[in-house]
Amino acid sequence: MSTNNIYRPQNKIDYSSYLYILPAFILYILFVIFPLGDTLLTSFTEWNGISEKKWVGFEQYSKNLANKKITSSIKHSFILIIFYSFLPIIIGLIIAGIMIRVKIQGLATYRAILFLPQILSMIVVGISWRWIYAPKGPLNSGLDFFGLEDVSRAWLGSFDYALPFVGLIGTWVMFGFTMILFIAGVQKIPSELYDAAKVDGAGAIAEFFNVTLPNLRGEIIVALIFTVTLALRNFDLIYITTGGGPGTSTMIPSMFIYKKAFQMNQVGSASSLGIMLTLLIFTLVSLILIIFREKK
Amino acid sequence: MNYKNREKVIAHSIFLLGSLIVLYPFISILFLALSEPGTRISGFTVPSGIYFDNFIKAWTAGGFSKGLLNSFIVVIGVVSVTIFCSTLAAYAFEKLDIFGVTPLLALLLLGLVLPYESIVISLYYSMKSYGLTNTHWSLILPQIGLSIPFSIFWLRASFKSIPKSLSEAAKIEGASSFIILTKILIPQIVPAILTLTVLLFVWTWNEFLLALIMIQDADMRTAPLALSYFAGNKRYGDPAITAAAAIWVALPVLIAYIFLQRRFISGMVTGAVKE
Numbered sequence: 001m002s003t004n005n006i007y008r009p010q011n012k013i014d015y016s017s018y019l020y021i022l023p024a025f026i027l028y029i030l031f032v033i034f035p036l037g038d039t040l041l042t043s044f045t046e047w048n049g050i051s052e053k054k055w056v057g058f059e060q061y062s063k064n065l066a067n068k069k070i071t072s073s074i075k076h077s078f079i080l081i082i083f084y085s086f087l088p089i090i091i092g093l094i095i096a097g098i099m100i101r102v103k104i105q106g107l108a109t110y111r112a113i114l115f116l117p118q119i120l121s122m123i124v125v126g127i128s129w130r131w132i133y134a135p136k137g138p139l140n141s142g143l144d145f146f147g148l149e150d151v152s153r154a155w156l157g158s159f160d161y162a163l164p165f166v167g168l169i170g171t172w173v174m175f176g177f178t179m180i181l182f183i184a185g186v187q188k189i190p191s192e193l194y195d196a197a198k199v200d201g202a203g204a205i206a207e208f209f210n211v212t213l214p215n216l217r218g219e220i221i222v223a224l225i226f227t228v229t230l231a232l233r234n235f236d237l238i239y240i241t242t243g244g245g246p247g248t249s250t251m252i253p254s255m256f257i258y259k260k261a262f263q264m265n266q267v268g269s270a271s272s273l274g275i276m277l278t279l280l281i282f283t284l285v286s287l288i289l290i291i292f293r294e295k296k
Numbered sequence: 297m298n299y300k301n302r303e304k305v306i307a308h309s310i311f312l313l314g315s316l317i318v319l320y321p322f323i324s325i326l327f328l329a330l331s332e333p334g335t336r337i338s339g340f341t342v343p344s345g346i347y348f349d350n351f352i353k354a355w356t357a358g359g360f361s362k363g364l365l366n367s368f369i370v371v372i373g374v375v376s377v378t379i380f381c382s383t384l385a386a387y388a389f390e391k392l393d394i395f396g397v398t399p400l401l402a403l404l405l406l407g408l409v410l411p412y413e414s415i416v417i418s419l420y421y422s423m424k425s426y427g428l429t430n431t432h433w434s435l436i437l438p439q440i441g442l443s444i445p446f447s448i449f450w451l452r453a454s455f456k457s458i459p460k461s462l463s464e465a466a467k468i469e470g471a472s473s474f475i476i477l478t479k480i481l482i483p484q485i486v487p488a489i490l491t492l493t494v495l496l497f498v499w500t501w502n503e504f505l506l507a508l509i510m511i512q513d514a515d516m517r518t519a520p521l522a523l524s525y526f527a528g529n530k531r532y533g534d535p536a537i538t539a540a541a542a543i544w545v546a547l548p549v550l551i552a553y554i555f556l557q558r559r560f561i562s563g564m565v566t567g568a569v570k571e
Contacts, residue, residue, distance in 0.1 A: 016473070020388035021400070024381035024444050031441030032407045035418035042418065049421070095310055102307045110311040112557040113318055118564065119553050120546055121502040123520045127527050127542040128321035131328060131535055138324050176318055177564070184565055233411045236504045240524055254413040261417045262509060274414030281411050 036278075043272035048265040060272035070273065073251040074280070076163055077232050080252070083167025084174055084231035089223050091171075092178030096186045096216070097208045100194065114176030122173075126240035129169045130156065156242050159249045166241055166250055170231060178223050185219035186212060221292045225285055232281055253277045329540035350540035354526070357537070360544050362515055363522035366432070367501055367548075370518060373436035374500045375493055378443040383489070385444075386451035387477050391463060407445035412438075413505065420509050434510040435518065439503060443496055454488035455481065491563040494556050501549055519545045 043060055045053040064070050117125060131137050133155040140152035155165045189211065197207045235254040238244060244251040244259070253273055261270035333349045354360070388394055389401070416438075423434040458481060466476050482489075507521040517525065523545045527538045553560060 014393060017388050017392040017394050020392065020473075021385040021394070024385035024448060025400075027377075027381060027437070027441050028404070028407060028444045031419070031438045032410065032412075032415065032444075033403070035415035035422065035438075036406075036410065038418040038422075039415055095314075098310065099307055102303050104304055104307045104311070107311075108558070110315055111561055112553075113315040114311075115557070115561050115564075116318055116322075116553075119498050119502075119549055119560065121504065121520045121523075121549070123502075123504055123524050123527075124542045124546045125321075127523070127538060128325045130527075131325055131539060132321055134535065172317065172321075176314065179314065180561065181565055229409070229411070233413055235413055239504075239508075240527065254411070257413055257417070258505070258509075261420075267417060267421075270417055271414075274411075274417065277411055278414045282409060285409050 039271045039274050042268055043275045045268045045271075047268045049261075049267045050265075053268070056268070060269050061276065064269065064273055064276065069248050069251065070253070070256060072248070073253050073256055076250060077234075077252050079163060080167050080170060080234065081228055081231045083164070084170035084234075085224060085227035087171045088174035088178040088227060089220065091175045092182045092223070093213070093216070093220075095179050096182035097204075097212050099183050100186055100189075100207075100212065111180055114180055116176070117173040118177055122236035123240050125169065125173060126237050129172075130241055133165060157246055159246055162242055162246060162250045166238065169237060169241070170234070174227050174230075178227070181219050181223055182216055185216045189215045217292055217294070221288060224288045224292070228284055228288065229281055232277065232284070253280075325539040325542060328536050329543055331536055333534075333536065350534075350536045351544070354537045354541035354544060358526040358541050358544075359514060359517070359522055360519065360541065363517050363519040363545070364548065366516060367519040369432050370435045370439070371497055371500045373432065374439045374443060375496045377436075377440050378447050378496055379489060379493060381440070382444055382447035382451055382492075383482070384477075386448045386455055387481065389448065390452045390455035391476075391481070392473060404445040404448055407442065408449070412442055416505060416509055419506075423510060429510050430513045430516050432516075435503070435506055438506060439500055443499070447492055447496070450492050451485070451488065454485040458484050491559045494552070494559050495563050497552065498549055498560065519548075 042053065044055060044057055046056050046060070047053040132139050134140070135152075135154045139155065143149070143152040153161070156162050193211050193215070194207060197211050202210060232252075233254055234252055235258065238250060238252055238255050239258075242250040244255045254277065257270045257273050257277070260266040260273065329350050330346050330348070331350070332345060332347045333353075389397060394400070419434075419438050420429070423429045428434045462480055462484070463476050466480050471479070502520060503518070504520045504524070507518045508524070511517055511521060514525075523541055526541050
């Protein structure tokens with residue numbers, strides 16, 4: 001250390017610290033932030049991917065909002081939230097409520113199995129379920145076995161049933177995750193809280209609403225954000241199971257983005273839909289955080 | 297039966313039922329894949345014998361040797377660079393003085409929630425203009441960018457848990473910030489880095505949309521992309537061969553999962569809550 005140092009201001013910023021964050025931020029800005037800005041710019045243009053971009057202001061947005069197929073695809077996403085998010089969270093909460101203080105052996109094995117859908121490619125999951133729902137697949141064979149031939153059909157080819165049956169795949173993917181998340185959360189709740197509730201004469205249901213539910217708030221926020229964003233994105237599973245069909249009965253915004261940008265050469269319109277999807281997800285995540293934030 | 301035992305029976309029944317529901321689709325396609333070629337099993341019966349013909353057919357017809365190799369190359373590229381860059385950045389955020397931490401972290405938070413469906417269009421046209429579509433780069437580079445926010449938040453939480461006294465003692469002895477990181481702090485967070493590696497491996501392996509858009513060349517397809525083309529091809533419309541192909545693609549992740557499941561589950565449960 002040279003003696004000059006004492007004349008330097010004490011709180012001088014050490015610029016070498018920035019060298020540590022530089023590589024990560026260069027890659028992040030180049031491949032995430034820049035494309036986001038570029039998408040935003042393209043969303044205000046009409047562009048077929050080849051010729052000059054033509055500036056059209058908010059026209060693409062108003063066109064998208066006036067397009068019945070697109071608004072109904074957003075409606076489909078909200079229906080999928082029921083299957084991807086609400087059902088698994090309700091199942092997980094009920095089971096966690098039952099499991100309070102139950103110490104059971106072999107929990108690690110159960111956990112490993114229940115988590116399995118989280119690690120597998122949605123393409124693999126989709127192919128498995130395509131087989132289950134197939135005209136001669138296990139579901140219909142099972143129905144036939146019980147004499148319900150009239151009920152069996154090509155589930156994913158049906159205008160009425162395709163969306164809820166794709167939704168049920170989402171429930172299947174998610175319920176193990178919420179179960180394990182909530183059971184882990186319940187085990188962290190101090191047992192004194194339950195003892196106090198017992199002293200107050202609370203029954204199992206009152207105990208669930210007064211002790212279990214409020215103490216799982218953090219886990220519920222996590223589960224909501226995780227499952228709601230997946231329900232809104234959800235490209236892989238729709239692509240491999242129905243491709244948005246039959247007709248547009250299972251179309252969702254991310255599928256429209258793909259079709260518009262890469263099959264219909266409507267890049268400007270696809271970009272504006274991408275920005276709309278981003279805003280929708282940001283809004284819902286913020287809402288979840290505001291509604292469930294700690295009340296002081 | 298006393299009260300405690302009844303509780304245990306209920307708990308086991310719930311877990312068993314849940315496990316059966318999770319496993320059923322996989323058992324169902326495994327039976328289908330192992331069935332005798334040509335025979336049609338209904339999915340409600342156990343196959344009459346074990347035949348590997350479907351697996352062999354799927355392997356040779358689907359180009360999965362190339363698919364698996366491409367996937368491994370992409371995974372190694374994404375995971376190694378992401379871990380390297382994120383460790384450096386997380387260390388600086390947590391242990392060094394950086395002016396403007398809050399706006400920088402807010403910028404990263406944006407990437408944590410961003411649906412990447414919305415940026416793939418722009419990525420495609422940029423990659424195309426540099427002639428990078430149909431290369432591993434077009435998959436590796438964007439996925440590094442997308443993995444960095446989560447990784448930095450994850451590692452920053454790990455650095456936070458190391459007591460300050462450890463690095464301060466080394467600082468007094470005149471160790472540079474880089475030596476403190478490599479010699480003192482990194483050894484403390486090896487388990488966290490390993491867990492992050494497992495999570496990034498699985499997420500990168502399963503990535504689909506980016507590959508679908510960037511790769512047209514059959515030789516460059518990743519395993520999930522090869523599988524989707526295979527499943528969509530009418531010539532191999534036989535569901536038994538498609539089932540065998542799906543099992544090929546799932547196998548590397550399944551094998552890794554059998555050995556590393558504790559790390560993966562704790563990673564997803566605690567990592568999610570930490571955020």
